[in-house]
Amino acid sequence: xxxxxxxxxxxxxxxxxxxxxxxxxxxxxxxxxxxxxxxxxxxxxxxxxxxxxxxxxxxxxxxxxxxxxxxxxxxxxxxxxxxxxxxxxxxxxxxxxxxxxxxxxxxxxxxxxx
Amino acid sequence: xxxxxxxxxxxxxxxxxxxxxxxxxxxxxxxxxxxxxxxxxxxxxxxxxxxxxxxxxxxxxxxxxxxxxxxxxxxxxxxxxxxxxxxxxxxxxxxxxxxxxxxxxxxxxxxxxxx
Numbered sequence: 762x763x764x765x766x767x768x769x770x771x772x773x774x775x776x777x778x779x780x781x782x783x784x785x786x787x788x789x790x791x792x793x794x795x796x797x798x799x800x801x802x803x804x805x806x807x808x809x810x811x812x813x814x815x816x817x818x819x820x821x822x823x824x825x826x827x828x829x830x831x832x833x834x835x836x837x838x839x840x841x842x843x844x845x846x847x848x849x850x851x852x853x854x855x856x857x858x859x860x861x862x863x864x865x866x867x868x869x870x871x872x873x874x875x
Numbered sequence: 876x877x878x879x880x881x882x883x884x885x886x887x888x889x890x891x892x893x894x895x896x897x898x899x900x901x902x903x904x905x906x907x908x909x910x911x912x913x914x915x916x917x918x919x920x921x922x923x924x925x926x927x928x929x930x931x932x933x934x935x936x937x938x939x940x941x942x943x944x945x946x947x948x949x950x951x952x953x954x955x956x957x958x959x960x961x962x963x964x965x966x967x968x969x970x971x972x973x974x975x976x977x978x979x980x981x982x983x984x985x986x987x988x989x990x
Contacts, residue, residue: 770918792976801884803966803980804920811976819977851920861908861927861970864978866920 764788765867767852773873780839782870784852791857793835794864795819795827798849807850810835811857842874877902879969881981888957889989896952896984898967904928908970909950910978911941915963926950957988 768783786793792811796804796819806819808827816827824846828836835854839846850870855862878901888894900909911923924934926943934941938955954961964983971977 796980801982803879803881803982804968804978805980806977809977849918851918853920855976857976861910861925862976863910863922863925864920864976865922866912869918 765852765854765865767850767867767870769870770868771871771873773875774839774842775875776843778839778842778874780842780872780874782837782839782850782852782872784835784837784854784867785833786835786852786854786865787833788854788856788865789832790854790865791832792855792862792864793829794853794855795825795835795837796851796853797821798851798869804851807837842872844874846872847874848872877907877969877971877979879967879979879981881965881967881984883984884982885985885987887987887989890959891956893953893955894957894986894988896954896965896967896986898950898952898981900948900950900967900969902948902969902972904972907972909943910968910970911950911952912966912968913963914966914983920966923952954986957986959988959990962986962988 794809795807810829826838852867853864855864912920967981968978
């Protein structure tokens with residue numbers, strides 16, 4: 762069974778803190794993604810990765826960075842958290858087939874920055 | 876530019892009613908993929924269907940059916956005889972023309988099915 766696991770369901774941080782959101786997949790997928798979900802805006806892509814140590818910016822990368830040291834793990838980093846980064850963060854993974862690959866999602870991390 | 880519009884923010888129905896969720900997309904490309912995902916209260920998006928732009932055949936899966944019309948750039952989703960378990964947020968998504976891995980999501984439609 763496909764499994765994408767996000768380390769925390771809920772997280773509360775203070776403004777200025779460095780925040781790490783972790784995502785692990787057990788499907789040996791090459792592609793991994795980080796999205797942000799806000800009411801009325803749907804899901805917006807922050808960063809994605811095609812392979813270990815490779816990353817590409819999505820539509821809203823400002824204020825975020827990522828790390829992919831191992832194939833199964835993709836981390837989202839907020840270098841200095843701000844209140845406008847309070848949101849639901851979703852991780853996904855997929856296997857490249859060149860035909861509109863199905864993305865499999867984790868349950869999300871709801872981050873509150875105070 | 877790719878864009879997906881789900882104009883219905885929230886829909887409420889009574890159990891056993893049929894309900895259609897609308898999805899309109901914009902793209903200049905001839906090859907693309909469309910998706911529907913369900914997000915129950917647990918938070919995890921669950922894949923429902925993928926359709927490529929060359930396949931306009933409608934699809935039925937149990938109580939779910941999808942109507943893909945390229946002429947109107949729509950990919951609508953109908954739930955027949957809705958059930959309380961169908962309550963969720965539903966997202967429509969469109970693939971990027973240069974990178975089929977990359978999706979553009981609509982803003983989602985929240986469906987409330989009341990007993």
